[in-house]
Amino acid sequence: MDAIILQFLNGLDKGSAYALIALGLTLIFGTLGVVNFAHGALFMIGAFCAVTLQRLLSLSHQIVDETQKDFLGNPLKVDVPYVHDWFGPAAGQTIIEWSVPLAILFAIPVMALVGVIMERGLIKHFYKRPHADQILVTFGLAIVLQEIIKAFYGANPIPTPAPPAFTGSFDFGAFIGLDPNTIIYPYWRLIYFAFAMSVIAAVFAFLQFTTFGMVVRAGMADRETVGMLGINIDKRFTVMFAIAACVAGLAGVMYTPINSPNYHMGMDFLVLSFVVVVVGGMGSLPGAVLAGFLLGVLESFASLGVVIDLIPGINQIIIYLVAIVILLTRPRGLMGRKGVMEE
Amino acid sequence: MSKSDLTRRRVLKAGAAGLATPTIFTGAVWAGSHTGFMNAPQGDTVTLGFNVPQTGPYADEGADELRAYELAVEHLNGGGDGGMIPTFSSKTLEGNGILGKKVEYVTGDTQTKSDAARASAKSMIEKDGAIMITGGSSSGVAVAVQALCQEAGIIFMAGLTHSNDTTGKDRKANGFRHFFNSYMSGAALAPVLAANYGKDRKAYHLTADYNWGYTTEEAVVQATEAMGWETVNAVKTPLTQTDFSSYIAPVLQTDADVLVLNHYGGNMINSLTSAVQFGLREKTANGKDFEIVVPLYSRLMARGAGANVKGIFGSTNWHWSLPDAGSQAFTKSFGTKYGFPPSQAAHTVYCQTLLYADAVNRAGSFNPCAVAEALEDFEFDGLGNGKTLYRGADHQCFKDVLVVRGKENPTSEFDLLEIVEVTPVSQVTYAPDHPQMGGAEATLGSCNPGA
Numbered sequence: 001m002d003a004i005i006l007q008f009l010n011g012l013d014k015g016s017a018y019a020l021i022a023l024g025l026t027l028i029f030g031t032l033g034v035v036n037f038a039h040g041a042l043f044m045i046g047a048f049c050a051v052t053l054q055r056l057l058s059l060s061h062q063i064v065d066e067t068q069k070d071f072l073g074n075p076l077k078v079d080v081p082y083v084h085d086w087f088g089p090a091a092g093q094t095i096i097e098w099s100v101p102l103a104i105l106f107a108i109p110v111m112a113l114v115g116v117i118m119e120r121g122l123i124k125h126f127y128k129r130p131h132a133d134q135i136l137v138t139f140g141l142a143i144v145l146q147e148i149i150k151a152f153y154g155a156n157p158i159p160t161p162a163p164p165a166f167t168g169s170f171d172f173g174a175f176i177g178l179d180p181n182t183i184i185y186p187y188w189r190l191i192y193f194a195f196a197m198s199v200i201a202a203v204f205a206f207l208q209f210t211t212f213g214m215v216v217r218a219g220m221a222d223r224e225t226v227g228m229l230g231i232n233i234d235k236r237f238t239v240m241f242a243i244a245a246c247v248a249g250l251a252g253v254m255y256t257p258i259n260s261p262n263y264h265m266g267m268d269f270l271v272l273s274f275v276v277v278v279v280g281g282m283g284s285l286p287g288a289v290l291a292g293f294l295l296g297v298l299e300s301f302a303s304l305g306v307v308i309d310l311i312p313g314i315n316q317i318i319i320y321l322v323a324i325v326i327l328l329t330r331p332r333g334l335m336g337r338k339g340v341m342e343e
Numbered sequence: 344m345s346k347s348d349l350t351r352r353r354v355l356k357a358g359a360a361g362l363a364t365p366t367i368f369t370g371a372v373w374a375g376s377h378t379g380f381m382n383a384p385q386g387d388t389v390t391l392g393f394n395v396p397q398t399g400p401y402a403d404e405g406a407d408e409l410r411a412y413e414l415a416v417e418h419l420n421g422g423g424d425g426g427m428i429p430t431f432s433s434k435t436l437e438g439n440g441i442l443g444k445k446v447e448y449v450t451g452d453t454q455t456k457s458d459a460a461r462a463s464a465k466s467m468i469e470k471d472g473a474i475m476i477t478g479g480s481s482s483g484v485a486v487a488v489q490a491l492c493q494e495a496g497i498i499f500m501a502g503l504t505h506s507n508d509t510t511g512k513d514r515k516a517n518g519f520r521h522f523f524n525s526y527m528s529g530a531a532l533a534p535v536l537a538a539n540y541g542k543d544r545k546a547y548h549l550t551a552d553y554n555w556g557y558t559t560e561e562a563v564v565q566a567t568e569a570m571g572w573e574t575v576n577a578v579k580t581p582l583t584q585t586d587f588s589s590y591i592a593p594v595l596q597t598d599a600d601v602l603v604l605n606h607y608g609g610n611m612i613n614s615l616t617s618a619v620q621f622g623l624r625e626k627t628a629n630g631k632d633f634e635i636v637v638p639l640y641s642r643l644m645a646r647g648a649g650a651n652v653k654g655i656f657g658s659t660n661w662h663w664s665l666p667d668a669g670s671q672a673f674t675k676s677f678g679t680k681y682g683f684p685p686s687q688a689a690h691t692v693y694c695q696t697l698l699y700a701d702a703v704n705r706a707g708s709f710n711p712c713a714v715a716e717a718l719e720d721f722e723f724d725g726l727g728n729g730k731t732l733y734r735g736a737d738h739q740c741f742k743d744v745l746v747v748r749g750k751e752n753p754t755s756e757f758d759l760l761e762i763v764e765v766t767p768v769s770q771v772t773y774a775p776d777h778p779q780m781g782g783a784e785a786t787l788g789s790c791n792p793g794a
Binding site: 002003006007010013014068070071072076150154155156157158159161167168169181184185186188189258259260262265268299300303304305308315316 | 585608609612646649664679757
């Protein structure tokens with residue numbers, strides 16, 4: 001029972017990342033009709049926003065400590081962050097340690113800008129091109145972006161820890177009335193799940209309860225008619241691309257304490273997220289979220305020891321097996337709409 | 344790949360020259376002979392091929408290897424401060440290149456992929472005329488390139504490759520490894536683990552699902568079980584895995600009190616991070632503190648794992664803080680040129696380049712079979728790690744191994760590991776036909792000069 005609950009929590013956690021990335025993918029596909037293989041790169045750029053802010057906050061000047069030696073036997077040069085000088089060592093260190101949550105504020109304008117540049121600079125030229133062309137150009141863009149990040153930050157993962165207040169583990173077992181220390185779960189992973197739910201709710205609320213969202217939903221259903229009503233739907237779709245980039249970027253920012261970011265992390269999520277979108281139903285936002293959590297939980301349960309003992313390697317293929325079964329029984333996915341990608 | 348495909352033109356060229364050369368060589372006969380073998384150097388230069396990952400997940404290791412190779416070439420040609428040449432026990436290197444020929448080099452990108460590594464090695468051999476290939480930051484790549492060099496008739500001086508197989512079941516007559524291996528890690532680590540954590544322990548292994556992972560798991564399991572530990576479970580994890588939470592969670596459901604992470608690179612960083620996040624380091628099991636072990640440490644990887652490595656035991660081939668004259672000379676030379684201390688990958692490839700050059704000088708020939716003969720059972724000192732033997736039976740270097748621990752209070756981003764014990768070579772030596780090394784069936788085969 002403990003193992004099942006633990007893997008369920010793991011599944012929700014993985015599902016959070018899948019759902020956030022798949023949500024952005026679906027937003028772009030639903031509004032612009034573009035299959036964006038560079039979406040994983042947006043997740044990665046978001047993560048590197050956290051790395052960048054951490055480095056900016058850690059910008060230092062050096063003082064020479066005559067009492068210590070460096071590796072060459074010279075007096076040790078100690079880095080002193082400027083924020084220590086400005087706010088005092090304790091407060092300055094706290095600011096550096098909170099760089100990941102602070103990076104949320106940093107990432108929103110950066111990702112919006114990246115999204116607008118990407119859409120206006122490249123992707124708009126491929127709106128009327130076949131999906132194969134879109135896939136090729138966005139996949140190429142993803143490779144370019146990850147190579148740029150590697151050139152600046154190197155190939156090895158960069159530690160980006162959570163604030164010390166959230167680095168420990170939570171006794172989830174005791175919380176739900178089981179024996180203490182039976183289900184221990186990291187605080188930050190619980191925060192990630194809560195954050196993902198908040199972002200998903202905010203996106204749905206934005207689309208459901210604002211005039212802007214209403215126009216976008218109308219555009220998703222019938223772009224030509226909305227255009228004939230005199231509404232500049234292209235401008236709104238550009239904003240939606242920026243919002244999708246922000247969603248992916250924020251998912252990346254908050255993911256950094258879970259796994260140290262590296263230039264390849266976007267590609268690691270991209271394929272699975274596309275499977276999530278297809279299983280959820282192309283163009284269906286609720287479908288993307290539902291499929292994200294469903295496949296995340298299934299993948300985690302497939303990693304249970306008894307399951308692996310029974311069917312070795314099942315955890316590696318479960319998502320694709322489920323995708324095949326769902327597409328055979330429901331060709332449009334769980335919540336797909338008629339007519340999407342069927343022309 | 345067929346030998347004729349790879350070497351046809353050069354084989355014809357070199358073979359024609361070689362007709363006048365005896366087929367049975369001795370050390371004396373090698374001297375002065377620059378024909379009858381693959382890519383025999385012409386003119387006053389000789390070209391070495393540095394095959395390292397310049398892209399892909401191990402690009403940082405590759406970059407550090409390339410720095411060390413460039414430093415070695417500079418020193419061989421008489422530039423810089425000479426690095427470890429003055430401390431090297433063999434005194435044939437005089438700063439005038441190799442056999443009086445100025446050393447030049449070409450580089451290839453392995454991408455940490457076997458096929459890409461073979462393609463770049465093949466290109467350096469065929470197009471650039473490289474007389475020796477060296478490098479790599481992966482055992483899969485090392486085994487693949489070593490086999491190619493064997494076919495081509497080129498010496499392969501392996502870089503960072505830790506799997507037993509490189510000089511075990513996949514050993515080749517043309518291949519040589521300075522770096523230590525999985526068996527040595529297990530043999531060095533187990534006594535330290537028993538001394539620090541006791542002999543009554545239950546270990547759970549997570550193992551990268553490829554060649555290196557298997558041999559490391561086998562080595563650590565056998566060495567720790569010989570000390571009295573019990574292995575509760577050993578689970579393979581895909582090389583592409585990034586989130587290890589699904590693999591860490593089941594550990595909590597067993598009665599294991601030690602987690603061994605047979606992971607390297609990004610795998611190690613991510614699995615260790617997950618293990619720490621799930622509170623394993625604060626956990627107690629069987630009345631003892633839960634412990635984590637990382638059999639193969641790298642400073643570059645430790646930097647990625649950050650504070651999570653503190654207090655965790657592992658093994659390493661070399662560390663810049665070693666006090667011997669050779670290590671200090673290399674650290675000073677490298678640190679002065681590049682501004683930071685060298686990694687173990689940089690150290691091993693620098694040593695391999697010097698060892699190759701010295702072997703050529705001692706043999707008096709670039710002929711691969713002469714070089715191999717000079718390297719076999721060669722004993723040397725002054726390159727760090729103490730007295731070292733390049734064993735002839737399997738072309739593996741035998742030297743002291745370091746057991747290290749993540750430092751509690753590092754003074755810089757380079758000062759992450761502290762040396763706990765220098766395990767003497769006698770403790771990590773094994774028979775050439777050891778079962779972990781392929782048993783009695785494992786053989787070097789015959790040296791191939793390529794012509």
